[in-house]
Amino acid sequence: MLKVYFNEYNIRMGPLSYLPLVSGLLRAHAETSETIRREYTFEPFIYTNDAPENILDRYDNPGVATFSSFMWNEQLNHVVAHGVKTRWPGCLIVFGGPQVPHHPIQYMEEHPWVDVCVRAEGEEAFTDILERFIDSENFSGIPGVTWRGGENKEERPFSRDLDMFPSPYLEGLFDELVTQDNFQAIIETNRGCPFHCTFCYWGKGGLSRKYKYYGLDRVYRELEWCAEHEIKYIFNADSNFGMNKRDTEIADFLVALKERTGFPDKFRTCYGKNTDEKIFAIGSLFHKHKLEKGITLARQSNDETVLKNIKRGNISMDTYKNLQERFNHENIPIYSELILG
16 A cells, blocks of 8 residues: 655644644545545654654655645755655655645746645645556646646636535544644634735635635534644634624634633634724624734735735725724734735
8 A cells, every 4th residue: 555644844833733734634535535545544644843854764665745835844845855755766746835836837847856736725636646646647637736747727626615625623633643742723614815915825826716615513513623622722724704794603602612611722813804893893702701812903015006016905094093993992902914025
């Protein structure tokens, strides 16, 4: 059987690491395939930002190595991937994530150890790659994939029904891992973003302007899992929490969960870019129950030329000041985000 290694190195926050959500999603979906369950074994997740030689020591005759590539781990990814390809030339190296260009032909020329790049969502593409790799290294016909033999220009549509992707939390993929280290968790309730900000991966290539949602029952069960495993800190990966009506319901559930179980201690999220009454109400609720450390009043820049170039529309300064005064009146910490350079 071919061994699959998942690499998702994250930055340790004090004593805490993030549970490897991306790796878990890829594996959970891959395991829905009977063919993959028969032909592959999945090795323990590699999630620590460690010395390359220490990471390579965990490998033993790999068949496939996947790398979830972000700005904080891209260089380490390539050092390890190069080492894997040098020691085991037959191992298939698969890269995905926001650091992979949307048209990665040149990227792969610059990094000859990378065999396959996945654009956009990875669950279905990764499953297709594993099934194909059993008897072929030609990945033609798989949407959203670039490989050494060519590029499939067809894009894989963003999934409308996110519940088709099994949850690694609810499938038990993290049950043993969470006992071995101190973790915080990442939770998605939706995917997509209506904004076009050039600097943000959601706006990359106009890939997803509409929201896709996980069912509320799944969201609540994942939050329950976090509480049952005493996860103190949850990072919410939504692009604009508070913009959707049901976010108020999720906020109420979180407060009730903390009151009942003591967990989570904090819920960190990216609030909607145009802060409105819903977000003010959620921020006030979280502050009252000590679930947050601050609310974002985003600006990015005050320069009109910069805002035009990055396709960013700020709320008016009068609205900004009004919100600032309201949050200050409630003693709710606020912060802003500015692009430097």
